[in-house]
Amino acid sequence: MTILDQLSLRVPIIQAPMAGVSTPNLAAAVSNAGGLGSIGVGATHASGAAQMIDELRGLTDGAYNVNLFVHAAPQRDAAIEAAWLGALTPLFRELGAEPPSTLATIYKSFADDEDMLGVLVERAPPVVSFHFGLPDEGRVRALKHAGCFLIATATNVEEARAAKASGMDAVVAQGYEAGGHRGVFDPNGEDTRLGTLALTSLLVRFSDLPVIAAGGIMDGRGVRAVLELGAVAAQLGTAFIPCPESAADDAYRQALLSEAAHHTVMTRAISGRPARCLRNRFTEWGATASHSAPEYPVAYDAGKALNAAGKAARESGFGAQWAGQGAPLARELPAADLIRALQRELGEVP
């Protein structure tokens, strides 16, 4: 039995869980079309996750994936946070706003969230996936006992081997091309920035887990390429952002479908962790910022406030416009049509 059988997939494509961009509607459309739809619940609490899962279950009988953030709780540092807010103040003022006076740890890590574990064990999603790290032994055992298929994200061989040792069933090889948050377990450790082609090849050889390739894959050719490398499936995120079912706002969609798509940059300025974003005013500011951002997700509290101030002033350049390096190949199609196009390109139309 292959992983595709285990996940009941007719198409070897996973729609990436993009917290804030993916929706139960998007995930359901993908799952109903034969791929694996995903929702990201890392940016919400247990009851929000329960609501999203329930909504998704109402929209599809297919398999689906629920993604969690498993980051280390941030080390708070009042001096760093004050300096960061001070550095951002001119940007807020330019937008006719004031920065927040203090910042908060806006997301709880799954590592510290017993309520979230309860919701997951009770609803038992067919697939549960993890970003930024691995759940502890007890959580792995509880989720496996509930029947969940478990997937971790790795950016190098060492993280993939840790995923195998922890009991994961598969690993997402997240190449440096990928949009959004880079899954590195330790954002302050060495980052070898492995590209999707190299990383997929290395994890197929060295991880002893089924590999799902991610990063820069936008069409059937890209999917076929990673299958040739030995991946069992491809995970696409940016390709799904222009779908009408996504939660991306108009400015984000327009930027993605313009020449701006040729320019992405890895930045910590928006959230405190490295993430690939369309080059915009926030990333440009971050590239020259003289202060270190507070740790994730504390910096994100400031980043979200700045974007809200920007939107109020009709300035979209402070958004978290995550995008992978394949962004110029994005197509504006409903998710089911996109899956059908990918399937046709894959040469797998029955």
Added chain:
Amino acid sequence: MTILDQLSLRVPIIQAPMAGVSTPNLAAAVSNAGGLGSIGVGATHASGAAQMIDELRGLTDGAYNVNLFVHAAPQRDAAIEAAWLGALTPLFRELGAEPPSTLATIYKSFADDEDMLGVLVERAPPVVSFHFGLPDEGRVRALKHAGCFLIATATNVEEARAAKASGMDAVVAQGYEAGGHRGVFDPNGEDTRLGTLALTSLLVRFSDLPVIAAGGIMDGRGVRAVLELGAVAAQLGTAFIPCPESAADDAYRQALLSEAAHHTVMTRAISGRPARCLRNRFTEWGATASHSAPEYPVAYDAGKALNAAGKAARESGFGAQWAGQGAPLARELPAADLIRALQRELGEVP
């Protein structure tokens, strides 16, 4: 007629021109086995290039590729150079040596080298390729008139479109995974760091040139993957370094075939231009250096002196140990055997 016919290739594989590592022997072995062997003459003058080409022609009747550096001449800055030598002095002293008192522009760019053009026009290599930029209109015309097939390296769509406009016949899509010097035309401009998968996909779609993919490709699977993306051939460099025909020294070979291969880093410290190297003492020093390196190839004069001092003191950690991100997949085989293995993996054995 395809590019493979034009180049008389039986295997869609180009051995990357690696100045200082590739040799006429290596290139001949690859060409005789059905691939395209390459020599890099960017680190030598016209008469040295003539000698290498003549040696290679004596070893093969097959097609071969001669690679040139087409960088902008460095802006010399005495203060920057003195500060750089000052910063390197403790490293030299630790090795029982003294730094050079001055630095030189050790390589002449093909853009400024009439003698080199004369050698190429006279010998008319079947393929001539360019790194760091494009030759001017007169050089392109002269080489095409001599019957040479011309290839440029591009790291983004803009560079590839410039290559097309200049009259190139094909483009190497050099992904961020690739070992050695990154081909960016302007080392101080924006670098979008496109991975091989994303870059190949983008150049196939937007360059209007046949695309040769490079970066992280180490085996038949990697070659098949980039062919699926629409590339006409793959260029492999790191895969050929362990061949007995290469000029790599023992320390370099040993490092490449050890756990060290899992750690590469993009550094300017060795040569003044970004290049991917096995992490070693020089790259670690460079990562924390508080001074800017002189422009390429002036910094390389210091880097080569430091490595010579290191070798004299039996310290190999200051070598230019270029390697791509696929390095852990390197195999120690004679070049002809490696081509046969790749061909077998490609499923193309007749």
